[in-house]
Amino acid sequence: MKRLQLAERVCLGIHVFSMAFGLAGLLLVLPNPEFIASLPPFGMELFAWSMAQGGVGYIVLGAIAVSIHAYRYLGLRPLLSFMLPTLALSLSSELLGTSTGFPFGAYHYLSGLGYKIAGLVPFTIPLSWFYMGFVCYTLARAAMEAVTVAPRWVRQIGAIAIGSILLTAWDLVLDPAMTQTPYPFWAFDEVGEFFGMPSRNISGWIGTGVVFMTVASLFQRGDEYVYKREQLGLPVLVYVVNFLFGATITLVALDSRFVIPAMLSVAFGVVPALTFWRLAPSGDTGVTAIPAIDLEPSPTLEPVAK
Secondary structure: OHHHHHHHHHHHHHHHHHHHHHHHHHHHHOOOHHHHHOOOHHHHHHHHHHHHHHHHHHHHHHHHHHHHHHHHHHOHHHHHHHHHHHHHHHHHHHHHHHHHOOOOOOEEEOOOOOOEEOOOEEOHHHHHHHHHHHHHHHHHHHHHHHHOOOOHHHHHHHHHHHHHHHHHHHHHHHHHHHHOOOOOOEEEOOOOOEOOEOOHHHHHHHHHHHHHHHHHHHOOOOOOOOOOHHHHHHHHHHHHHHHHHHHHHHHHHOOHHHHHHHHHHHHHHHHHHHHHHHHOOOOOOOOOEOOOOEOOOOOOOOOOOO
16 A cells, blocks of 8 residues: 555656646747757757657656546546546547547647547547546535535536536636647647637537546446545645646746636636635544645545555
8 A cells, every 4th residue: 555655646746747847848948949959969869858758748647646546545446437438438529529620629639649549639638638537526526525415416416517617627728728839739720719719619628527527427336536635635736736737838828818718717727626625524634744735545435455
């Protein structure tokens, strides 16, 4: 168990570092080619490799960290019952979107996010849907437990709706950062009404989130995915740092009008996520926090014994 916990922390730490490194490269180094030209040949090769593989690395490590976290607290069956539907349905949605323009609007992926499935969708994209979808759903599920005593099916429906909104709020800063900066990772093939994004991209994100969270919830037994506050440390941290990654690129690399989607992302994503974490019932775990937030389980939700 200690090894799993260490692996989770290492993957989480490198996930965060990879995003910080990517921000430095995209916002500081690439706009200053004289710095790149001053590097020795080995340095140029290393920088080129890191920029080419950085997007793949941070997504894969984020998915691994979330997977280990879910496995430690829930076990293999609940992890797979969320992961597999999410990967399959998000990939299907992306393949449909890149082929037909439904449900996100007409778009296509560029390079930088790894091997493309069917030549259309990088394999990392379903992984990002999984790990961000999981943290959004678990935060929303904890909030529903705290604010209502309604039947379990009502709480699950509420968690699906709120989790999908959290997921879409993150995209409000991610899409501008990935499509409209000097170094994009995907591109829309139609004029977008909402700060360069097609308005149906928003409904497409909500709809995709609702579909895979609904299917995943059908495999739940009892009150699985209900964490105590101390156990939500990784989910809330992952959500916030991924928001900061997209928001930093959007606010630094684009003009001032993009403050609006950033503020909407804060209002419908970051503030609710932090609020849900605070609303979640607390358990007396008596363990050290990481970072400033405990990740150890409470007595009511023990990690799976190994």
